[in-house]
Amino acid sequence: MTAVEIPQRMNFNQAAPKVFKAMVALDSAARQGLDPVLVELVQIRVAQINRCAYCIDYHTGDARKAGETEDRIYQLSAWEEASLYSAQERAALALAEAVTRLPDGIPDAVYDEAARHFGEEELARLIALIFTANAWNRMNVTTRKTPGTF
Numbered sequence: 001m002t003a004v005e006i007p008q009r010m011n012f013n014q015a016a017p018k019v020f021k022a023m024v025a026l027d028s029a030a031r032q033g034l035d036p037v038l039v040e041l042v043q044i045r046v047a048q049i050n051r052c053a054y055c056i057d058y059h060t061g062d063a064r065k066a067g068e069t070e071d072r073i074y075q076l077s078a079w080e081e082a083s084l085y086s087a088q089e090r091a092a093l094a095l096a097e098a099v100t101r102l103p104d105g106i107p108d109a110v111y112d113e114a115a116r117h118f119g120e121e122e123l124a125r126l127i128a129l130i131f132t133a134n135a136w137n138r139m140n141v142t143t144r145k146t147p148g149t150f
Contacts, residue, residue: 030128
């Protein structure tokens with residue numbers, strides 16, 4: 001089987017370095033105080049929904065480095081049917097899906113369940129992580145960032 005080459009449209013970091021640097025700072029601030037494994041699960045799930053191959057590749061590698069298991073990575077696309085995730089992780093993933101699919105709105109039950117598992121400051125950082133992940137996905141999908149590149 002021969003891989004299909006999908007050419008990258010631009011190197012966003014080179015084309016808009018100030019914007020890229022601001023995104024990195026926002027991403028770093030959003031992650032502070034959140035469990036690194038949870039961060040990567042959320043990042044992967046958002047990237048799956050947005051079909052961002054670069055981010056799926058990048059964050060599955062980071063999840064493994066953070067100690068995530070292969071089974072949990074593989075079952076993430078069907079997390080609602082999988083028994084491998086804690087109640088807190090499930091609440092974070094449900095919120096990540098609702099925020100990513102924003103036209104559907106954020107149901108009170110989804111928000112309330114996340115608020116039950118995260119303090120207000122931690123929940124705010126989780127929400128920031130989710131919208132930052134979505135911004136990275138949109139940047140990388142639009143520019144066709146190639147998985148495995150930096």
